[in-house]
Amino acid sequence: MTSALSTTGVGGRRVQFEMFFTLPDFSDISLRDYQETMQRPFFSLSKKKRVRPIEYVSPDRSVTVHVSANPEYGMATIWDADIMIYLASHLNELRERGDNDLSPTVRLQPGDLLKRICWGVSGRAYERLISALDRLQATTIKTNLRANSKTRETTFSWIDSYTHLVDERTQRSLGMEITLSKWFFDGVMDKRNVLAISPLYFEITSGLGKWLYRASRKHAGGNGAEGFTIGFDTLHQKSGSESSLPSFKNKILELARMNNLPEISLEVIGGETPRPKLKMVMRRFMDGQHEVSSRQRATPPSSARAAKARRPAAPNRQMPAPVDTGAEEMVDARLARSLVQRAISGLKSTEPQSSTDPHDPIYAQVAAATPRRRGGRAQDVLDPETYHTIKTECPGWDLDVLIKQFDAFLNSNPDEMPRNYSKRFLGFMRKHHERNKYSLPGF
Numbered sequence: 001m002t003s004a005l006s007t008t009g010v011g012g013r014r015v016q017f018e019m020f021f022t023l024p025d026f027s028d029i030s031l032r033d034y035q036e037t038m039q040r041p042f043f044s045l046s047k048k049k050r051v052r053p054i055e056y057v058s059p060d061r062s063v064t065v066h067v068s069a070n071p072e073y074g075m076a077t078i079w080d081a082d083i084m085i086y087l088a089s090h091l092n093e094l095r096e097r098g099d100n101d102l103s104p105t106v107r108l109q110p111g112d113l114l115k116r117i118c119w120g121v122s123g124r125a126y127e128r129l130i131s132a133l134d135r136l137q138a139t140t141i142k143t144n145l146r147a148n149s150k151t152r153e154t155t156f157s158w159i160d161s162y163t164h165l166v167d168e169r170t171q172r173s174l175g176m177e178i179t180l181s182k183w184f185f186d187g188v189m190d191k192r193n194v195l196a197i198s199p200l201y202f203e204i205t206s207g208l209g210k211w212l213y214r215a216s217r218k219h220a221g222g223n224g225a226e227g228f229t230i231g232f233d234t235l236h237q238k239s240g241s242e243s244s245l246p247s248f249k250n251k252i253l254e255l256a257r258m259n260n261l262p263e264i265s266l267e268v269i270g271g272e273t274p275r276p277k278l279k280m281v282m283r284r285f286m287d288g289q290h291e292v293s294s295r296q297r298a299t300p301p302s303s304a305r306a307a308k309a310r311r312p313a314a315p316n317r318q319m320p321a322p323v324d325t326g327a328e329e330m331v332d333a334r335l336a337r338s339l340v341q342r343a344i345s346g347l348k349s350t351e352p353q354s355s356t357d358p359h360d361p362i363y364a365q366v367a368a369a370t371p372r373r374r375g376g377r378a379q380d381v382l383d384p385e386t387y388h389t390i391k392t393e394c395p396g397w398d399l400d401v402l403i404k405q406f407d408a409f410l411n412s413n414p415d416e417m418p419r420n421y422s423k424r425f426l427g428f429m430r431k432h433h434e435r436n437k438y439s440l441p442g443f
Helices: 081-096 110-116 123-138 182-189 199-203 207-220 232-239 245-258 288-294 301-313 320-348 361-369 384-393 399-412 421-439
Strands: 005-010 013-018 032-034 054-057 064-068 105-108 140-143 154-156 159-167 172-180 194-196 228-231 264-269 277-282
Touching (some): 081 123, 081 182, 172 182, 232 277, 361 399
Antiparallel strands (some): 159 172, 228 277, 264 277
């Protein structure tokens, strides 16, 4: 591998840096989450901009959390927390590999991050990453968690800064430096403060579902088959949700009815009473009977009867069952990851791996075979001024088709993700028009 030296402007000064071609492979790191942030209201649970602050005081008044949003960017969301999970996992992986000189400043390729948290690697995914980093840097948290005494508070943002390294000539992304807050970095550096989470976490689409998985993993993870039971009222307070309590209860009831969160089994206790409770249990600790129920009877009834028959015969040998179940679940998680990687590999085999020319005809073939996605129209994706410029300077082209070709190029070349998607697509269209305008009717 070779390295290239480039410069970029950051905060009014020139910064020299080395392109990150020699970074270690972090495409399949084990995922870790920071415990202190998993069970309390640190993030907005809605994709809509939230500017109303979160005020949380624990029932015993020993813990306080205040989260305030920047009016321009809004509060950091539970989806933005995916980035913090990746950064915690990144640091944990470096520590596991024997790196003892860790710094709050993390160097990474944005493509690695985006792929690991399942955001995709298109230009639009990259713009979503930049918006999320802006919110993480602009959101202010004040809490007494991990303070020296209960009367002292720490104020911080999730990240202190981030630097986007860009080739000024080509607008090509060369890498990122993200500097974490001291509060978050110090917490993650204590191995006792991080918990393993399922890779399937990133597939949870509901904001409340994502928060509930993290809270359940924290509360129920070490409680065995007993799990953890909590009242809906307390859960509502700990989530920081802007939904009313009745609406929140309905959402929790629906999540419990579906019961499809990774690793976690949910059960409502006293659902018809004025004060229902939610029981959370890690599936690996559940007995065979509950496993059959949670997996919708995927296990043959004869196996369940055999399990029941064995239990009375050896009442004092209950522990091996959870261990076996846990091992089985870990195998399932790896199998799922393996299948996903195999599927991705199969898809990539149809795309050019070496062409760095977005106008290569094979990208047009990939685009033709790709169904049009909802919300993928050029007019919806591009900023209005750029869209108008393209229609004026490059008339006659189906931009919805060509934007798929452009995305096919970016998907095959994640390191080409632009800082400004619309501006880069304008350059692509100008060159495409110059090359192919004589094929249009009327020329």
